[in-house]
Amino acid sequence: AQSVTQPDIHITVSEGASLELRCNYSYGATPYLFWYVQSPGQGLQLLLKYFSGDTLVQGIKGFEAEFKRSQSSFNLRKPSVHWSDAAEYFCAVGKPGGGADGLTFGKGTHLIIQP
Amino acid sequence: EAGVAQSPRYKIIEKRQSVAFWCNPISGHATLYWYQQILGQGPKLLIQFQNNGVVDDSQLPKDRFSAERLKGVDSTLKIQPAKLEDSAVYLCASSATQGTEQYFGPGTRLTVT
Numbered sequence: 001a002q003s004v005t006q007p008d009i010h011i012t013v014s015e016g017a018s019l020e021l022r023c024n025y026s027y028g029a030t031p032y033l034f035w036y037v038q039s040p041g042q043g044l045q046l047l048l049k050y051f052s053g054d055t056l057v058q059g060i061k062g063f064e065a066e067f068k069r070s071q072s073s074f075n076l077r078k079p080s081v082h083w084s085d086a087a088e089y090f091c092a093v094g095k096p097g098g099g100a101d102g103l104t105f106g107k108g109t110h111l112i113i114q115p
Numbered sequence: 116e117a118g119v120a121q122s123p124r125y126k127i128i129e130k131r132q133s134v135a136f137w138c139n140p141i142s143g144h145a146t147l148y149w150y151q152q153i154l155g156q157g158p159k160l161l162i163q164f165q166n167n168g169v170v171d172d173s174q175l176p177k178d179r180f181s182a183e184r185l186k187g188v189d190s191t192l193k194i195q196p197a198k199l200e201d202s203a204v205y206l207c208a209s210s211a212t213q214g215t216e217q218y219f220g221p222g223t224r225l226t227v228t
Binding site for chain 1 (some may be wrong): 118129146155156157158159160161170171206207210213214215216217218219221
């Protein structure tokens, strides 16, 4: 069965600094990969997704992620964070053959922005 | 375009009581999902509907949880009887069809005391 690991439970970054959130997956084939953001009291919002093709994916709010098959990773990056980026971030993988169906989520990384 | 609607937003019940949650997906979306998100964890899929049929309920604790989507539009998720470990946020999501991007509602936060 597929699984997702987000090694960092909490990350603190200064406003204006760069950000990288780590995500590793376990999957038997070419995965469908996603990053979601969840603000307090809100549902999950899709930041970006990778299905195939270019391994560097651009998303909303200035985020990007890079798929590295050799490292089974799909890390999320942003060159300069804003205070409004403080939230919970989830990496997810779709089930084999299911596209965006049957998502398996990681436990999330809580991003704290300090002034 | 209206998003996924869920109600209630918050619910507090005692263990062994029953509770029901309601979800109205985005208009025209054929696929509907219920997730359980326990504090400190990522969401876990409970059940997936395609129109009014169940596609995947492999992680639904069927001894106490049930869900229906009778007319292929809105859906209800029921817990009977509730246990302490059912305290969680219950998220509903919908997508245009299977395999496409899911849109999430704000969730229902359940506290079982």
